[in-house]
Amino acid sequence: MLSLSPRELLTTTRAVRKRLDLTRPVERIVIEECITIAQQAPNASNRQNWHFVVVDDPDKKAKLAELFCKGWEMYVNRPTAAGNLEFDDPKRKATQLKVMSSAQYLKEHIKDVPIHVIPCIATRTDLGQSVAAQSAAWGTIGPAVWSFMLAARLYGLGTTWTSFHLLFEEEAAAILEIPYKEVMQAALIPVAYTLGTEFKPAPREPIQRMMHWNRW
Numbered sequence: 001m002l003s004l005s006p007r008e009l010l011t012t013t014r015a016v017r018k019r020l021d022l023t024r025p026v027e028r029i030v031i032e033e034c035i036t037i038a039q040q041a042p043n044a045s046n047r048q049n050w051h052f053v054v055v056d057d058p059d060k061k062a063k064l065a066e067l068f069c070k071g072w073e074m075y076v077n078r079p080t081a082a083g084n085l086e087f088d089d090p091k092r093k094a095t096q097l098k099v100m101s102s103a104q105y106l107k108e109h110i111k112d113v114p115i116h117v118i119p120c121i122a123t124r125t126d127l128g129q130s131v132a133a134q135s136a137a138w139g140t141i142g143p144a145v146w147s148f149m150l151a152a153r154l155y156g157l158g159t160t161w162t163s164f165h166l167l168f169e170e171e172a173a174a175i176l177e178i179p180y181k182e183v184m185q186a187a188l189i190p191v192a193y194t195l196g197t198e199f200k201p202a203p204r205e206p207i208q209r210m211m212h213w214n215r216w
């Protein structure tokens, strides 16, 4: 396990794409340990209705990779794609272009990442639910996934929250035999050991831009 302070862990758990070691296998026991940690996350009504589908079968990863690449193609020309966003600050624009290049690298190598983790929640939020119900679902799966990603970092693993394959969620459900009508996939998290373990905090906006005391 890496020896990181809580602050280091929370500020250096990055979206890792180009620094994934595609050649080193990831032991199942390590993934199980990360999921055990993730299970300690808060969850609405203590229902614990999260699931983690862990994929190390090369054929299934290749099929998921096809959906991921199709999703990427749909995303890349959208105005909201990272590289297409406009910023006054040229540094911010440069960062977005780096994110795009990194995401493209991941797209090209996704099938070779040793493990794909598909976090799921046993409910759906795409059927006109109230914001409260949506909050319960996403507020349950989100923290568990982030805990998984933090735990993975402690074990020297790199992860990225990705959502491209969800544009074809039902097809992914068929590949993995997930009961689509009752269970919603939240992401596809590629998992691999990182090349080197040193990561830095990322540049972020000044907190004054997003913090509001007492009123908006």
Ligand SMILES: Cc1cc2nc3c(=O)[nH]c(=O)nc-3n(C[C@H](O)[C@H](O)[C@H](O)COP(=O)(O)O)c2cc1C
Pocket (backbone or CB within 6 Å): 013, 014, 015, 016, 099, 102, 103, 106, 160, 161, 162, 163, 164, 202
């Ligand atoms: C909800 C969500 C969806 C994301 N989807 C993708 C994705 O489909 N592909 C990808 O490469 N990264 C994806 N990311 C990762 C972000 O691009 C990344 O977190 C962001 O660029 C900031 O990088 P950092 O976490 O290293 O600071 C996603 C992150 C979140 C939280």
